[in-house]
Amino acid sequence: MITGLSNPKNTYHNTRHNLGSWYIYALAKNFNILLKEEKKFFGFITSIRIYSNNIRLFIPNIFMNINGNAIHKVASFYNINLDEILVAHDDLDLECGTAKIKYSYGHGGHNGLRSIINHFNKKINFYRFRIGISRPKNKKEISSFVLSNPTTEETNLIDISIQYAIRETLVLLNKMSN
Template identity: 75%
Template structure:
């Protein structure tokens, strides 16, 4: 399963904190798949086929700090283990336009990742795509920064990094991670 961390779509879709969902919508489009709202999972879901494997794509439609609850619910329903999930999220520690694949345990202060780790209740390494959104100069402005829309130039850089991440994902999925 590939999950794009997010806050509720209607209010927060265009914010930096929702770049994980931007990635999922771009990936779905790349594979000509369409996400549909699944109320029992409190989010949007679809699947793609890679090498005869059904890969679920999921975007939670609840607040970031409780994303882990619904991700766990979807994973349990489809019998998917945490180490079989690729989590895509925004990252303050990466420059805008950069993306990095990581396989590790830990949340680095990200509330969505904290929620996932707490709900799966295990210290297990899992795959993550970190998509850079940069960091505000004043650390007291982090909350308002992640919940605001990027300026046009930043948005273009983020879209480019998402396209690079999609190419890397395609390679990763073809190597049967």
């Protein structure tokens, strides 16, 4: 499964905190497929075959701090192990326009990752695609910063980093299929 962390789409889609969903929508567009809302999973889902991998693309449509609940429901329903999940999310510790893949790291203060770790019994072995948003100068502004829209310049940098993340995802999936 490849999932993008997010807050509810109608209110928060264009915010920095929803970059995980931006990545999933861009990946789906790359393969010319659409996600459909699935209320029992509290989000949007589709299936795709990439190389020899059957992949579920999933975007939770609930608040970030409970994304783990929705992701766990999908994983349980389709019998997907945590180490078979790639989670895309925004990252304050990376410069805007940067994306990095990690494996087996903690939540780093990210509430969506914390929720996943809690719902999967604290096992932290999963892939993460960190998409940089930079950090606001004032630490007290983090909440309002992640829940606000990026500037046009930041959006352009984010789009570049998402395209990079898609290319790297395809490399990872190709390695897994061999």
